Amino acid sequence: MKLTYWSHSCFLIETRSHRLVVDPFLSGNPLAPVKATEVRCDFVLITHGHNDHVGDAVEIAKRCGATIVANYEVAMFCQSQGATVHPMHIGGSWTFPFGRVKLTIAHHGSAYQTADGFVNGGQPAGVLIMTEGKTVYHAGDTALFMDMQVIGQRHRPTVALLPIGDNFTMGIEDAVQAVEWLRPDVAVPMHYNTFDLIRADPQEFARQVRAKGYRAEVLAPGGTLTV
Ligand code: NI
Numbered sequence: 001m002k003l004t005y006w007s008h009s010c011f012l013i014e015t016r017s018h019r020l021v022v023d024p025f026l027s028g029n030p031l032a033p034v035k036a037t038e039v040r041c042d043f044v045l046i047t048h049g050h051n052d053h054v055g056d057a058v059e060i061a062k063r064c065g066a067t068i069v070a071n072y073e074v075a076m077f078c079q080s081q082g083a084t085v086h087p088m089h090i091g092g093s094w095t096f097p098f099g100r101v102k103l104t105i106a107h108h109g110s111a112y113q114t115a116d117g118f119v120n121g122g123q124p125a126g127v128l129i130m131t132e133g134k135t136v137y138h139a140g141d142t143a144l145f146m147d148m149q150v151i152g153q154r155h156r157p158t159v160a161l162l163p164i165g166d167n168f169t170m171g172i173e174d175a176v177q178a179v180e181w182l183r184p185d186v187a188v189p190m191h192y193n194t195f196d197l198i199r200a201d202p203q204e205f206a207r208q209v210r211a212k213g214y215r216a217e218v219l220a221p222g223g224t225l226t227v
């Protein structure tokens with residue numbers, strides 16, 4: 001499985017048979033290495049309703065004929081915009097053609113902002129993607145929470161994608177604690193440096209993770225990791 005970091009919380013995940021994109025915030029993202037119109041994928045996964053995560057999901061899904069996977073409220077909103085969706089909710093899992101997806105808790109908000117006000121985006125989530133004998137845990141936007149120990153014990157993540165930007169989510173110190181609780185094979189930082197409010201040094205995160213005996217990989221926008 002190959003992961004490509006498209007900056008912020010956006011990753012392309014390529015399995016042998018399918019292309020998945022998580023949280024495709026590309027238009028209006030100063031760090032995005034690709035344009036939304038260049039994306040080809042089969043599924044779009046959205047962790048929560050915030051605009052920097054829903055991003056270009058609807059346009060990409062409609063153009064590619066991809067299915068959006070998100071919590072019920074975000075899925076219904078995307079469906080109202082013309083996208084094909086698969087609604088889920090926290091604790092639930094479903095087997096898709098590429099593998100199994102399970103939504104986990106995340107401590108955050110989820111409202112989607114439109115010109116007319118906010119749309120209720122339900123509860124924010126993290127996403128476990130289980131495919132080809134590997135498990136990717138994309139934490140979404142979240143505070144540190146102790147149930148990450150349970151996620152670590154029960155799902156043994158191969159890769160943990162963790163926000164480090166602070167202010168809206170975990171900062172570096174809490175993200176390092178998250179790695180200790182999740183015990184992934186490799187930790188990858190996300191959700192930093194897109195905006196001034198979330199400035200953080202991913203190399204500092206990597207140093208601290210390695211000092212605890214875990215592997216960390218910092219991906220530049222467009223950078224890849226094969227696991
Ligand atoms: Ni958010």
Ligand code: MN
Nearest residue numbers: 050052053141
């Ligand atoms: Mn965010």
